[in-house]
Amino acid sequence: MSHSNIRNKIEQLLSSADIKIGGNRPWDIQVHNDDFYSRLLAKGSLGLGESYIDGWWDCDRLDKFFHKILQAKLDTKIKTRTEFFEVLKSKLINLQKPSRAFQIGLQHYDIGNDLYRHMLDKWLIYSCGYWNNASTLDEAQEAKMDMVCRKLDLLQGMRVLDIGCGWGGAAKFAAERYKVEVVGITVSKEQARFGKEFCKGLPVEIYLQDFRSLKGTFDRIFSLGMFEHVGYKNYVTFFRVVKNCLKKDGLFLLQTIGNNRSVTKTDPWINRYIFPKSMIPSAKQICAGIEGLFVLEDWHNFGADYDKTLMHWFWNFHENWDAIKKKYGESFYRMWKYYLLLSAGSFRARDNQLWQIVLSANGVPGIYKSIR
Template sequence: MSVRAEPAPLRSRTLERAATALLERALEGLDGGALEVKLPGGAVRRFGSGAPVRLEIHDAAFFRRLATRGKLGLGESYTAGEWDTDDLVALFELLVRNVDRAAARHSGMRRLLELRPRLHRRNGLRRSRRNIAYHYDLGNELFALMLDDTMTYSCGVFERPEATLAEAQRAKFDRLCRLLELDAADHVLEIGCGWGGFARYAAERHGCRVTGITISSEQAALARERTRGLPVEILEQDYRSVDGAFTKIVSVEMVEAIGADQLGTFFATIDRVLAPGGRAAVQSILVPEQRWDRYRRTPDWIERYIFPGCLIPSLAALTQAAARHSRLGIYSVDELGEHYAETLRRWRSNFHAQIEDVRRLGYDRRFERTWDFYLAFCEAAFRTRALRDAQLLLARPGPAG
């Protein structure tokens, strides 16, 4: 006897009803604000109390993505244009503040959303180069529209509210130089030198020699231009193949790109090439310890669509990797996370202000929405301390200097 297949429209409506119920269960008891959701049929649901953030769902595909793609579905649906909000950052802040409470109330729902595991791919030399090219070789022109004159793509330090983005980045460089106790006699290795901002600052301000390495061809080309005439050498080279001895080593928000499997190799490399009595400064985005295990097991939208191969470490993961694979210890932790939200707000503002120029470079609407989602989510994550950022001082035990 043959069994007649259920009509596709009926399956779709059933899934939409189930997903809507799931959404309402997840948002019940929303605390710290209000969310007003307009459904595709025009009905409005309100959760929480106070002045609401408004979310409008244009397409029922939004629910299907959430039901079948879990955490990835929210971002995929946004880039597809299936929903909008009047304040993307405020929406993420509200959701991030409530996510743990919602997960505790609905443990079965959380297990359902975590069924899809994070892909585990080792970052070998060739894969690392492909991953970096995917993001950093988008074009120097694009990053120039979003960043400031220092061409620095990491957290700045706003020493006063009216500081410009460029001033905040130079303040960050200054902190790193003071942490390393740089002077003209030093030879500095910068692991992940970007477009040469720190190398240029250190060479100009302190007269030291700098060797910067990157595996982005676009970054290497511009970094060489920006440091011409200074005692700076820019190499297109993987950190694992570095040789020589350096009195100081710095790495700013590069370690997140290598994956958990390579943390030991990263610290072993620093230990291998750091001269006796030398210092190393590592600035890293950090996941709070309570979220680390869950974060590294489950899929992440930013890893999938923005930084392939990345895995943000926790402070404990860095400390343990350094202890197990090197003679290095962490001797200070300088928290910068409060400054990252403002840094990201400035980048996103620049991105929107220059959007016509972004389009003239050939980037389409999906790219715009992808980067808007990425920058807004990260800003909210730092505002709510769901992410941290810190400068770490590393050295070997024994006399300094």
């Protein structure tokens, strides 16, 4: 295909999403390198992201650009050989097996606590906030954590497990506000190190540990934004581990990004640059994983709140960039900006969801009272 034909094809695709090359609207793009078109056609989403990092194109509002791209479902219009082999690999190999469990910690969560302290709220919560009555990021994250504690009906003295505890913010919140004992696990060395200091003086223990090696029993268990790293081949294993660790009258709350369709892989660019071996589950996949193990008590979707959370993360990251740019560099800035605003656009387009799911080991007597 000639260069002009490739460019025309890309222009037509973008036009169907109301995006113009060289246009003057915030979501229009400016192309600086003519090789952009062939790179996009050959490599799809991977080529789109890599060419942005390389400075081949720009857009004033990437969040609006991706909102339009995903609303028009352009992500389904270009298929590449790379994507075919990624699907094949995910079918043949357990990409999230125990020997790979700590890879995500090294590549994403261990890149620098300074980055996350400049981007996140005061609790360092790296999952969706709850904006129902909140006006700031701190308020939204506290509202989310308080809702989690109320959904679990936490009572003083309970023993609680946090699977994927991050920097310890949710464990600290639960211990301080609800007077419970918390055990948190993470696959990130930096998170574990920071979390132990952050929760010092509280009945909180934090371990560097894969979920598959969990032992002990707990009154309540929660997991906020970790399930996306489990992988579809391990869903049943994950839920069995939770069931084995949960008391017979216990409750488990799972917060996860949700997919509108069942897949076995993630976006190629996200997989290479942001979250290696990650995968967003569908409702069907989650329900298949819990079948015969749990009673489904409550399913709450507030995916639109992740758009707002991600925009606040980006604003914090952008406004504080001068403090950390010497360490990370311009290419990192473009990569991280792309990641945050791509993600915001995906929730705005309702291409991704955010679910809080409450499960009981044997069914709550009478009726479970939903909390919002």
